[in-house]
Amino acid sequence: MREFRIWGLLPAQILMVATLIVPVLIIVAVSFATRGPYGGFDFVPTTAAYRQILFTEGWSGEVEFNPQYLIIIARTVLLATLTTLICMVLAFPVAYWITLQKRTARTILLVAVTLPFWVSMIVRVYAWLIILGNDGVIEKTLRLTGITDDIGSLLFNNRAMLVGMVYSYIPLMILPVFASIEKLDPALIEASHDLHASRAVTLRRVILPLCWPGLAAGAILVFVPSLGAVLEPILLGGGKIMMMGNLIQMQFGGARNWPFGAAVAIMLMCVVMAFLLFNGLRAMRKAVGEMA
Amino acid sequence: MFGDFQALETVSFDIHDNEFFTLLGPSGCGKTTLLRMIAGFEVPTTGRIALHGKDIQGLPPHKRRVNTVFQNYALFPHMTLEQNIAYGLENLGWPSEKTRARVAEMLDLVHMSKFARRKPQQLSGGQRQRVALARALAPEPEVLLLDEPLSALDLKLRQAMREELRALQRQTGLTFVFVTHDQEEALDMSDRICVLGGGRIQQLGTPRDIYENPTNRFVANFIGETNFFDVDLLSIDGNMARVRTPLGLDLTVPQRNVRSSQQKVTLSLRPETIGLGDQASGEIMTGTVVATNYLGGHTQYIIRVGDMDIRVSRRNSWNDAETLAEGATVKLGFHPEAARVLGQ
Numbered sequence: 001m002r003e004f005r006i007w008g009l010l011p012a013q014i015l016m017v018a019t020l021i022v023p024v025l026i027i028v029a030v031s032f033a034t035r036g037p038y039g040g041f042d043f044v045p046t047t048a049a050y051r052q053i054l055f056t057e058g059w060s061g062e063v064e065f066n067p068q069y070l071i072i073i074a075r076t077v078l079l080a081t082l083t084t085l086i087c088m089v090l091a092f093p094v095a096y097w098i099t100l101q102k103r104t105a106r107t108i109l110l111v112a113v114t115l116p117f118w119v120s121m122i123v124r125v126y127a128w129l130i131i132l133g134n135d136g137v138i139e140k141t142l143r144l145t146g147i148t149d150d151i152g153s154l155l156f157n158n159r160a161m162l163v164g165m166v167y168s169y170i171p172l173m174i175l176p177v178f179a180s181i182e183k184l185d186p187a188l189i190e191a192s193h194d195l196h197a198s199r200a201v202t203l204r205r206v207i208l209p210l211c212w213p214g215l216a217a218g219a220i221l222v223f224v225p226s227l228g229a230v231l232e233p234i235l236l237g238g239g240k241i242m243m244m245g246n247l248i249q250m251q252f253g254g255a256r257n258w259p260f261g262a263a264v265a266i267m268l269m270c271v272v273m274a275f276l277l278f279n280g281l282r283a284m285r286k287a288v289g290e291m292a
Numbered sequence: 293m294f295g296d297f298q299a300l301e302t303v304s305f306d307i308h309d310n311e312f313f314t315l316l317g318p319s320g321c322g323k324t325t326l327l328r329m330i331a332g333f334e335v336p337t338t339g340r341i342a343l344h345g346k347d348i349q350g351l352p353p354h355k356r357r358v359n360t361v362f363q364n365y366a367l368f369p370h371m372t373l374e375q376n377i378a379y380g381l382e383n384l385g386w387p388s389e390k391t392r393a394r395v396a397e398m399l400d401l402v403h404m405s406k407f408a409r410r411k412p413q414q415l416s417g418g419q420r421q422r423v424a425l426a427r428a429l430a431p432e433p434e435v436l437l438l439d440e441p442l443s444a445l446d447l448k449l450r451q452a453m454r455e456e457l458r459a460l461q462r463q464t465g466l467t468f469v470f471v472t473h474d475q476e477e478a479l480d481m482s483d484r485i486c487v488l489g490g491g492r493i494q495q496l497g498t499p500r501d502i503y504e505n506p507t508n509r510f511v512a513n514f515i516g517e518t519n520f521f522d523v524d525l526l527s528i529d530g531n532m533a534r535v536r537t538p539l540g541l542d543l544t545v546p547q548r549n550v551r552s553s554q555q556k557v558t559l560s561l562r563p564e565t566i567g568l569g570d571q572a573s574g575e576i577m578t579g580t581v582v583a584t585n586y587l588g589g590h591t592q593y594i595i596r597v598g599d600m601d602i603r604v605s606r607r608n609s610w611n612d613a614e615t616l617a618e619g620a621t622v623k624l625g626f627h628p629e630a631a632r633v634l635g636q
Contacts, residue, residue, distance in 0.1 A: 195379050
């Protein structure tokens with residue numbers, strides 16, 4: 001029986017190794033290889049790709065510190081963090097409101113939340129071009145109502161990218177938060193009111209702490225794909241503002257510097273790992289605390 | 293009110309200070325709705341709720357000096373017992389010194405000091421019950437509401453907690469409003485019981501009053517066990533009524549709420565007031581044993597007299613003759629003063 005259990009897992013294990021572990025190892029290997037003259041790479045081990053993240057070699061061979069790529073990494077982490085925080089703040093009331101609806105309405109609303117996933121991501125992000133663009137819905141409304149004539153460009157900046165990313169990933173926050181609020185025992189909220197807590201205190205001391213697992217799960221689901229966002233910078237950032245995803249894509253595409261692309265990809269993976277590790281440790285400490 | 297269904301008709305009663313007051317009734321009788329109105333979770337469409345003469349109708353739950361012990365305790369799972377008990381005090385703005393002292397006092401009161409740092413999930417049902425009690429008592433409410441607090445416990449624990457609750461009420465001198473569907477619980481603990489049925493007050497009185505002098509058929513049926521007989525009303529004389537039983541016996545029996553215009557009335561006779569065999573006295577009848585149920589402390593018989601099945605219970609004692617066999621012929625007797633004639 002025990003033997004069957006081990007062998008029974010074999011297909012899943014093969015799939016994991018073939019589609020996840022092997023490709024990652026290939027990327028690691030490429031990141032330590034030498035750049036080929038026409039793209040691709042040569043099997044000559046070097047750490048040049050990693051050095052390139054921090055330093056540039058000048059024409060005469062001198063090595064200079066170059067913050068250009070660090071700025072891209074910092075911008076990526078910052079935008080992903082902001083996206084996650086904004087999604088949390090927006091998703092919570094929406095999820096809470098959905099839990100208050102009747103059964104059928106709740107189902108319909110949940111389907112509505114996932115509805116954007118039925119449409120291609122490119123189309124959805126493209127729609128924001130029309131909303132935010134010159135002569136777009138927002139600009140026109142502001143002008144026609146006479147609020148302001150000159151609002152500057154809404155597009156092609158960090159803010160536009162942020163709007164696009166929040167829009168793209170917020171369903172991934174709403175769903176787990178909804179699940180955690182739904183599990184909340186309404187008697188606990190009544191008990192809180194009964195014990196002289198106002199609505200605000202109840203939210204802060206009872207509802208939010210008990211919904212934390214849902215918020216944490218949503219944070220992972222939003223933060224990780226936000227780090228790898230490629231479309232939003234291209235369409236809403238106008239291709240002028242780069243994130244790590246674009247940088248990686250460019251190295252394997254136009255720039256034909258595979259080892260450098262692989263090295264940045266590894267950096268991206270490290271950021272994700274660090275975040276997940278932090279989350280996991282937190283959850284573990286909490287579980288241990290509860291057992292004691 | 294649930295939707296457009298009227299959960300409660302007009303209900304009006306006073307609860308005294310330092311009283312163990314019980315709202316008793318079958319499920320769906322509106323007793324929990326009534327309790328939730330006192331707590332403030334539900335708003336009556338009409339009427340007034342006053343606490344010590346002060347109208348609390350418009351106050352939200354967190355501004356009422358009333359605390360609740362919930363049916364499934366509703367302890368906060370992310371807080372330790374200490375934090376659970378301190379929660380109400382912190383919300384009232386108690387200084388931390390005073391809060392700490394009160395929490396320790398409450399934990400001591402319910403014998404849970406050892407577990408102060410535990411979380412609710414690490415406790416047994418009875419322990420959670422005690423913590424829920426301590427948490428509700430801590431903010432010094434003027435009234436403590438208890439919503440079927442014992443229903444989630446097993447029998448032995450339930451009986452132990454009954455005594456603890458009663459002792460706690462005496463010790464604190466607080467007004468307890470207790471909701472239950474368990475008549476035994478109500479009789480055991482209450483100073484006064486309000487029997488609710490069909491959204492109305494059926495009777496309000498001491499446990500003894502309610503058991504021995506039920507005002508109507510509903511109460512007599514709901515509290516304890518009884519035999520009902522449809523009898524003809526002959527005449528009423530003050531508190532007594534003269535009735536004729538289907539067996540042709542004329543009896544003079546204490547009456548409640550009977551109007552002289554009624555022809556058919558109900559006669560209620562408790563199983564333990566009927567004597568069997570050599571204990572039979574008063575009005576004597578003869579019947580056949582149809583069924584016997586041995587229940588430890590007492591045995592319950594169903595005895596057929598004419599075409600009526602009469603339920604009789606007899607206390608078992610160490611020198612009892614063996615239980616009466618089914619099919620045996622037996623003498624049974626009762627005193628008319630022990631029976632009650634009830635209006636509808």
